[in-house]
Amino acid sequence: MSYLMERVSYLKGLTDGLEFDNSTKEAKVLLEMVSILSDFAEAIEDLDDEVGELDEYLDAVDEDLDDLEDFVYEEEEFEFDEVECPYCGEILNIDSDFFEDGECEKELVCPKCNEVFILDNDECDESEEIIE
Numbered sequence: 001m002s003y004l005m006e007r008v009s010y011l012k013g014l015t016d017g018l019e020f021d022n023s024t025k026e027a028k029v030l031l032e033m034v035s036i037l038s039d040f041a042e043a044i045e046d047l048d049d050e051v052g053e054l055d056e057y058l059d060a061v062d063e064d065l066d067d068l069e070d071f072v073y074e075e076e077e078f079e080f081d082e083v084e085c086p087y088c089g090e091i092l093n094i095d096s097d098f099f100e101d102g103e104c105e106k107e108l109v110c111p112k113c114n115e116v117f118i119l120d121n122d123e124c125d126e127s128e129e130i131i132e
């Protein structure tokens, strides 16, 4: 039981102990007030539960969003590589699928100046250096 509910219960116990004459106007007002306080305490307790659930839900969404961000940014890093055209200086985005497996260099046509140049596969160079 929440602190509020405990206090309302205590108050109810006190009023019960007074053995009111329930027909008096004062007793009716007092009992109605205790009843309203009890409703408030219950409503607040329900709200508190709902906020707690929302909080958990939000944490879960936040975690999912983190995963999604990691996934998206990793994909971006993985998918594109920037290369500068040696002829006109245009920055070209190279798809990760550009090189075939094990292919260390490949001709590339610059879409801006139409010059052809050879692009080295960075990963290939690194693995060759390790072997040598």
Ligand SMILES: [Zn+2]
Pocket (backbone or CB within 6 Å): 085, 086, 087, 088, 089, 090, 110, 111, 112, 113, 114, 115
């Ligand atoms: Zn170019």
